[in-house]
Amino acid sequence: MKLIERTLESELLAVVKELYPEIDTAGKLFVQKTGDAKFGDYQTNFAMVTAKALGRNPLEMANEIAAKYVNSSAVERAVVAGPGFINLFLSDKFLGEYVKSARTLGYDFDFMPRRGDVLVDYSSPNIAKRMHIGHLRSTVIGDSIKRIYKFLGYKVTGDNHLGDWGTQFGKLIVGYRRWLNRADYEKSPIEELERIYVEFERRIEAEPEIAEEARVELKKLQDGDPENTRLWTEFVEMSLAEYGKIYGRMNVSFDTNFGESYYHGRMPGVVKGLLDKGIARISEDAAVVFFEESEHLPPCIVRKQDGAFLYATSDLACIQFRREHYEINRIIYVTDDRQADHFRQVFRIADRMGWNEPKVHVPFGFMKFADGMFSSRKGNVILLDDLLDEAVKRARAVIEEKNPGLPDSEKDSVAEKVGIGAVKYADLSKNRVSVVIFDWDKMLSFDGNTAPYLMYTFARIRSMIRKAEEAGKNLREDADIMFHDELERALTMRVTQFPVAVMKAAEAYSPNLIADYLFELCQNYNSFYNALPVLKEKDELLYSRLLLSERVSRVIKTGLDLLGVDTVERM
RNA sequence: GCGCUUGUAGCUCAGCUGGAUAGAGCAACGGCCUUCUAAGCCGUGGGCCACAGGUUCGAUUCCUGUCAGGCGCACCA
Missing domain, CATH: 3.30.1360.70 (Arginyl tRNA synthetase N-terminal domain)
Incomplete structure (x- = not known):
């Protein structure tokens, strides 16, 4: 269409x-x-x-x-x-026909520049650490951007740029050999790895020799030592298994899991290329890229004095890899805004190398408590799993209150979808690039502009359609959509705006524009629902309103799907 | 100090490449369930869109400056 x-x-x-x-x-x-x-x-x-x-x-x-x-x-x-x-x-006729024919929401987006691959980097947790609410925004926003571009007909690859090659592995290997509790490790591997990591940090002052030991182990790992490589592989696999459970629960997926280690082999070549082209030069024994004064960027180190590579090197290697393996339409990085300078540096350097495909940093404000930053050392992190559990628990309580007649198993599955939907939507419905203060009640609100409100609207429509069928009034695709009331026309107009909302969300990399749109659509629908009967009307009007309602439900379902939020038939 | 970013109702936030009287939710108050799910709907009150200039037929939106908050600023990611 x-x-x-x-x-x-x-x-x-x-x-x-x-x-x-x-x-x-x-x-x-x-x-x-x-x-x-x-x-x-x-x-x-x-x-x-x-x-x-x-x-x-x-x-x-x-x-x-x-x-x-x-x-x-x-x-x-x-x-x-x-x-x-x-x-x-x-004309009313055109408008009614337009929505009537929007059965599959198959819109014509051929005018968009869709050639090539859109690559989206998101989530990116660090191996051997459990995911906490600091990972929520990147995961949820990145996944949604991926879904939005796919809907518009782009070829999209979601990549989880895992932190699997940092200095933490030397420490972990040392800790593993010295302090690992085998039973705990088997029960909850990542938790135990976290514990030995903290143990390492705690002891380092009293036992400075372990720092040197960690450096040696890290070097061995990077030189391909079989035993350390085996341990590293084990840590990575166990972490991925753990993350997989949460991603599955959140209905988030990736096409590739290329961590930083994936690019390790090409980093020396990247630095050599930068030096050969005069983009980087040696300064204080490190390889450094300097920027023009007008660029207002601090120098970027791509190789340390000791020969090791850094985050920037890895990202550059990643771009080089992608240029060889994809036809890049654009690359999108979803991270918190503290990394804005880092990406500006990397993008500028890549451009100077002639790797000038579009690269976009999508920043968001990081999350903190009212009284300060999250810190695993302070022990005040909220694990992603715990947040989801709490959300589901609260959703379950509301269902028990509002809809006690639902079968228990359905209560459980609905609570899971409502709770998780609420959490994801709370992040996706905002466009703030400023700090987010974590607040249980706000994060888990079920009223107003929230996922449960949208899901509830959807469930109402589905219920109405079922009731219609029971009365022998099956939806008629050939019914004409008529406007007896301004509410119907306003609602129909809103339905037609869906594809525009999706396009704008894509252009601005802002899923919240879809959330806003869906909220307004549901407000329109609930006003309509409250004021105008459907099933009690004579056939012509009944089928008109039923078809309009059905189209609204499609848009809600499709729109929520672009946000990664599930719908339910009853709630 | 330099840079990035934010400043809209009591609180949390929308406001689409500049458009006509600035919008929602929460909170407060008043209504609506013998009618399709009241997690809903209808209504009331609440604003020098931080401030000052500039561009424009027109500015919450773009530019400059000021003030205030947040963040970042060579060998972490």
Whole structure:
């Protein structure tokens, strides 16, 4: 299906070209939804935008365009208003037909630059550490961006850029040999690895020799020592197994799990390339890239004095790898905003190497408690699993209260979906690049702009459709959607805006634009639902409202799916 | 000090490449379940969109500056 905006723009363009053949209209004619129904459904500012350059009166131009814009397939009338707006009123027939035919929500996004692969980096936990709420935002936002681009028809690869090659492994190997509790390790491997890591940090002052030992073990690992490699592999595999459970629970997935170790082999070559091209130079025995003063960036070390490589080197190697193995459309990195400078450095360096495919850093504010930062040493982290458990527990309590008649097994599965949906949505519905203060009650709210509200709206519609079937009134795809009430028209208009909301979310890398849209859609629907009966109406109106309701449910389901939130039939 | 980022209702936040009287949720108050799920709906109150300039027919949106908060600033990731 063609987007309504596209239809109107191409129709208007034809009019404008005929009236003003001398104007270069490329990329200048836009149609957008009006803010108020009294100004019609769509408007264009084209006359006001172009009049000045032509030395013409915008009102006059608007009138000329409006007068000539007749015989549209969609627009009933075009009215000039204000300083030169052209307000467009869609015909009820077109609007009803449009939504009626939107059975599969298959929109035409061919005009988007979809060639090549979109690569999304997200989640990226550090091996041998359990995931906590600090990992939530990257995981959930990245997964949603992946889903959104897929919906638009892009080829997308989600990559979990695991922290599997850091200095922590020397420490872990030392700790493993000295302090490991085998029974605990078998029961909860990552927890035990965390414990020995903390043990290492705790002892390092009293026993400085372990630091040297850790360096030796790390060096052995990096040189391919079989025993250390075996341990490293074990740590990685156990961590991945653990993460897999949480990802499964959250319905988050990846196409690749290339950690930093994956690029280790190509890092010397990357640094050599940088040095050969004069992009990096040796300074204080390290290989460093310096930036122009106008770039306002600190120097970036790509190889330490001791020959070791860093985060930036790894990311550069990763870009090099991707250029060899993918046809890059763009690369998207979802991390907290403290890494903004790091990515600016990496992007600038890559560009200088001629690796200038689009690279985007999608930042978000990190999460902290009101009284300070999360810290495993302080013991005040909230594990992701614990957060999800608490959410599910609270959801279960609400279900028990609101819908006690549901079978127990269904209560459990609904609670799981509602609780986890609430947590994910709480993050996805915000666009803040500032610090997020963690608050149980806000994170687990079930009222207002929340996942449960949207899921509830969906469940209501599904319930209505089931009731209709029981009464022998099965949904009729060929029913006409009619507007007996303004609420129906407003709701229908909202349904048509779904693909635009998805496009905008993609362009801005902001899933919250979809969340906002769905919330507004559900507000429209609930107003409609509350004011206008469906099943009690005579057939013509019944089937009209039933079909409209069904279309709304499709949009809610599809939209929530783009956010990675499940729906339920009853709740 | 330099850089990035944020400042919108009591609180949490939307506000789409500049558009017409600035929106929601929560909280407060008042209504609506013998009718399709009240996790809902309807209504009331609440705002110098941090401040000052500039660009524009038009600025919460773009530019400059000021103030305030957050974050980052060679060998961690």
